[in-house]
Amino acid sequence: AQSVTQLDSHVSVSEGTPVLLRCNYSSSYSPSLFWYxxxxxxxxxxxxxxxxxxxxxxxxxxxEAEFKKSETSFHLTKPSAHMSDAAEYFCVADNYGQNFVFGPGTRLSVLP
Amino acid sequence: GAGVSQSPRYKVAKRGQDVALRCDPISGHVSLFWYQQALGQGPEFLTYFQNEAQLDKSGLPSDRFFAERPEGSVSTLKIQRTQQEDSAVYLCASSLTGTGYGYTFGSGTRLTVV
Structure with missing residues (x-):
């Protein structure tokens, strides 16, 4: 079965600085991938x-996010964080067309 | 409707009580999914319908949980003899077909068993 790893449970950035939320999937095929x-x-x-x-x-x-098959990664980025971006972010993989598998989530905090 | 509607928004049940959670998917959406999200965790798959057929119920945690979608639209998730470990947010999602293009999620029902 598909599995999804989110390496950071919590990321904290200052407003106006870049955001990077990391995600790796494990699969023998390239699944459909999502960020929620x-x-x-x-x-x-x-x-x-x-x-x-x-x-x-x-x-x-x-x-935006970049799919890298060689690294089995699908990291989420944003050039400049806004206060309204503070939330929980989930990386999600399609599980062989049957359902979705969610990562554990990364909580993003944005500091003024 | 415009989105996936779930009711009630909040439910408090005494341990041992039966509960029924309702999901009204987007009109015309063939696929309907139920997920359980425990506090501080990601959602976990419970069950999947395609129209009225329940194609996968492998995620239901026990035989106290069952779901139905008799006419291929509204779905009900029923939990019998609720236990404290059933406390979670129950999310419903629908899609036009399958999983390839993402789901639309409802706001969820927060169940608290006391």
Missing amino acids: VQHPNKGLQLLLKYTSAATLVKGINGF
């Missing part, structure tokens, strides 16, 4: 998705 964001007491919102087209994927709110 969850604000406190809110539902999960899709940020972006990779479905075997371009390896650099642009999402909403200035986020």
Whole structure:
């Protein structure tokens, strides 16, 4: 079965500085990959998705992610953090078309 | 509707009580999924429907949990004889078909068993 690792449980950045949230997947094939964001007491919102087209994927709110098959990674980046980006971020992999497997999540804090 | 609607938003149940959680998916979405999110963790898969057929229930943690989608639209997740370990947020998601293009999630039902 598919598994997803998010290397950092908590990332803290200053407003206006770059964001990097790391994600690795484990699979013998290249799954569809997603990043979801969850604000406190809110539902999960899709940020972006990779479905075997371009390896650099642009999402909403200035986020992007790059699929690197050789590293089995799908790290999420943003050039400049905003206070409103503070939330929990989940890296998600398609599990052989059956369901989704979520990573444990990374909590992003943005300091003024 | 415009999004996935879940009710109730919050539910407090006494241990041993039965509960029913409702999910109203986006109109026309064939696939419907239930996930359980414990505090501080990522969501974990419970079960999957394609129309009215329950194709995968491998994630249901015990025989106290069952789900149905009798007419291929609204789904109900039922938990019998609730236990404290059932306390979690229960998320419903729907998609036009399968998993390839991502789901739309509802806001979830927060179940607290006391």
